Amino acid sequence: MGTRGRGRSTGGSRRVTITTVAKAAEVSVATVSRVVRNHPDVKDTTRERVMQAIEELGFRPSPLARALVSGHSATLGLIVRDMASPFYPELAKVVEHEAGRQGLTVLICGTADDPEVSGNCVRRMLDQRIGAIIHASVGLDEEELVAEVGDQAPVVFVNRRPRMRDASFVVVDNRLGARRLTEHLLAQGHRRIGFIGGPAWASNAAERRAGFLDAMRDLGPGCESLVSDGDFRLDSGRARAHSLLSRDGRRPTALIGVDDLVAIGAMEAALERGLGVPEDVAIAGFDDTQFASSRLIGLTSVAPHIDQMGRAAVRTAMRLSQQGRRRPIREVIEPSLVVRRSSAAAGRRISAAAGRRSSAAPGRASG
Amino acid sequence: MGTRGRGRSTGGSRRVTITTVAKAAEVSVATVSRVVRNHPDVKDTTRERVMQAIEELGFRPSPLARALVSGHSATLGLIVRDMASPFYPELAKVVEHEAGRQGLTVLICGTADDPEVSGNCVRRMLDQRIGAIIHASVGLDEEELVAEVGDQAPVVFVNRRPRMRDASFVVVDNRLGARRLTEHLLAQGHRRIGFIGGPAWASNAAERRAGFLDAMRDLGPGCESLVSDGDFRLDSGRARAHSLLSRDGRRPTALIGVDDLVAIGAMEAALERGLGVPEDVAIAGFDDTQFASSRLIGLTSVAPHIDQMGRAAVRTAMRLSQQGRRRPIREVIEPSLVVRRSSAAAGRRISAAAGRRSSAAPGRASG
DNA sequence: GTGAAAGCGCTAACAT
DNA sequence: ATGTTAGCGCTTTCAC
Numbered sequence: 001m002g003t004r005g006r007g008r009s010t011g012g013s014r015r016v017t018i019t020t021v022a023k024a025a026e027v028s029v030a031t032v033s034r035v036v037r038n039h040p041d042v043k044d045t046t047r048e049r050v051m052q053a054i055e056e057l058g059f060r061p062s063p064l065a066r067a068l069v070s071g072h073s074a075t076l077g078l079i080v081r082d083m084a085s086p087f088y089p090e091l092a093k094v095v096e097h098e099a100g101r102q103g104l105t106v107l108i109c110g111t112a113d114d115p116e117v118s119g120n121c122v123r124r125m126l127d128q129r130i131g132a133i134i135h136a137s138v139g140l141d142e143e144e145l146v147a148e149v150g151d152q153a154p155v156v157f158v159n160r161r162p163r164m165r166d167a168s169f170v171v172v173d174n175r176l177g178a179r180r181l182t183e184h185l186l187a188q189g190h191r192r193i194g195f196i197g198g199p200a201w202a203s204n205a206a207e208r209r210a211g212f213l214d215a216m217r218d219l220g221p222g223c224e225s226l227v228s229d230g231d232f233r234l235d236s237g238r239a240r241a242h243s244l245l246s247r248d249g250r251r252p253t254a255l256i257g258v259d260d261l262v263a264i265g266a267m268e269a270a271l272e273r274g275l276g277v278p279e280d281v282a283i284a285g286f287d288d289t290q291f292a293s294s295r296l297i298g299l300t301s302v303a304p305h306i307d308q309m310g311r312a313a314v315r316t317a318m319r320l321s322q323q324g325r326r327r328p329i330r331e332v333i334e335p336s337l338v339v340r341r342s343s344a345a346a347g348r349r350i351s352a353a354a355g356r357r358s359s360a361a362p363g364r365a366s367g
Numbered sequence: 368m369g370t371r372g373r374g375r376s377t378g379g380s381r382r383v384t385i386t387t388v389a390k391a392a393e394v395s396v397a398t399v400s401r402v403v404r405n406h407p408d409v410k411d412t413t414r415e416r417v418m419q420a421i422e423e424l425g426f427r428p429s430p431l432a433r434a435l436v437s438g439h440s441a442t443l444g445l446i447v448r449d450m451a452s453p454f455y456p457e458l459a460k461v462v463e464h465e466a467g468r469q470g471l472t473v474l475i476c477g478t479a480d481d482p483e484v485s486g487n488c489v490r491r492m493l494d495q496r497i498g499a500i501i502h503a504s505v506g507l508d509e510e511e512l513v514a515e516v517g518d519q520a521p522v523v524f525v526n527r528r529p530r531m532r533d534a535s536f537v538v539v540d541n542r543l544g545a546r547r548l549t550e551h552l553l554a555q556g557h558r559r560i561g562f563i564g565g566p567a568w569a570s571n572a573a574e575r576r577a578g579f580l581d582a583m584r585d586l587g588p589g590c591e592s593l594v595s596d597g598d599f600r601l602d603s604g605r606a607r608a609h610s611l612l613s614r615d616g617r618r619p620t621a622l623i624g625v626d627d628l629v630a631i632g633a634m635e636a637a638l639e640r641g642l643g644v645p646e647d648v649a650i651a652g653f654d655d656t657q658f659a660s661s662r663l664i665g666l667t668s669v670a671p672h673i674d675q676m677g678r679a680a681v682r683t684a685m686r687l688s689q690q691g692r693r694r695p696i697r698e699v700i701e702p703s704l705v706v707r708r709s710s711a712a713a714g715r716r717i718s719a720a721a722g723r724r725s726s727a728a729p730g731r732a733s734g
Numbered sequence: 735g736t737g738a739a740a741g742c743g744c745t746a747a748c749a750t
Numbered sequence: 751a752t753g754t755t756a757g758c759g760c761t762t763t764c765a766c
Contacts, residue, residue, distance in 0.1 A: 065759035089456035
């Protein structure tokens, strides 16, 4: 603290390398290296001496040199679709925080689900001998991705269930989430429900949609399901909602957005048409993002527990990169339903604690 | 395309290094290196030959080795306060995108304005021989930061004007923004205006506050200014707003939040007190984030032009790291005021094009 | 348990 | 205009 150097480093203080430490501790660089890496084959007294030298000199090993020689660095690559879409920054925050706690650095990259951007991104990461890739985008065909990566780094898919065998992933049970949400809406008396979906290639969108349709079939005999696919953007949600809500006489009384942003687009559309939410049309989304939880919006949403997902992703990535990734690690998180004003018929079915993370998944969940 | 390798790399294909290329092109590694770095001292025919070898072999230089020997890498470090606060992901998106276009990798890190986290973060980045640091957090005392970094990498402060001389930065003119906003509110007939500020150590918060107070003094003689400082979180905004709005008889008719999140907290508070926005109390914020621009919220906000800021930040970072950063580069962006429903007295003072980025800064701006 | 030596893949003098 | 050589700071056999 308070080095008070005048900008230029203070004359003599050359950079502290492993060699410096070796000399100070009167051992070879190999031994210092062992100590730093916690290799067992070091006598306790030696270890002590080296540790002290490290401490005194303020030695910090160069991740660069380390990565160059060992072939992989303590760096995580996080690939997202769009940092500006509310789900991703929340995920990024958790991942970065968790990674930081483990001393890992996080490289970030936003593809716009453009395979080319995505490819560049992955290549740049591999060139850095990245330790593991956390892939939370949905675009690039995963075959290509995995082929490109080969065995250069383990890949963890997040929020997306890859089609291929032996891939590792951390996802939320989207079908279950959709089912619970649908169940909730049916219980509210809705008989005509619209689903505003995502692009065909997005597996999580497909799962949510399928979950909705299955639930309608199983639980809402005689009810009508309307599906309209768009992409993940707000404007798409709005446009699709407008079109669904314009069916005179037969318009849906409830709308589900494939994610919160789309649902918010739908809310905007309702507003623009002079429809009250939830009186005229109930609306719900997926992801339980900050946006949804604001009382100004009060959007009912399926919570994938982003923090849990993020932490699991980092843990998985670390395990894979350590254990030589013998076999895939898969994790499925149970979603919960957070009911808010946008779908609360009586205006007060919101669970007592209106706080953000309150889970309201009831016991009556289907089997 | 379509390498179709069976996972394991296809037997013989060893890694392609600069030496491989040198052999193939029948030149020395130095020449290949020159070609790769666009060094002028290479005969055109030679260059051609090398380029072709590079192409054919699919050679990609190792950023690791490069950084190790040259002392700095093509990597940008982005330090933010909180990825989950709407301003930052929008900035991160632009920075990452712009960096990607230049072939730069982005390392990200969220401090919670905790100097310790921030310090670790900076050290990790320096250990990676980062090319430049874009610092968009506000917490760590910049003296410490700059001392720690020394001349190891150039630093660009973004969205924060450092107190020290010869620091580079890209900021928005917060005082001007605050003045324009205040002017707008006064023009709407407000005579008692509250300002919900940020923490004392945040320079941008201080500037916004000062701009507000100055404008009130200059333009609103006899008007009352109420200031209540909090932090940058939504809950802080809500709490502060509640307290300001509870002054019976003398409550403000307009509230400014130090950023959009705080302003939204204030909107929630108004809602909770049964006050209409903007009829009973007008509300406005800073940053013009996505959140603000949704019609569901329609928050009047001062736009710092995040995209412009982000691009300028990357440009500045690159310039500094190339030109040996002789002298600081400073850039001040002119904000514009985006008027939305939350402060539109008649309910229709919203500029015709209700789109997100429509700037509504009028000519009558103060000198 | 410890050390010596050979690189990892490149750049940067210095020769030529 | 091109080649040679010495590292960057570390890990990793392989001896001892």
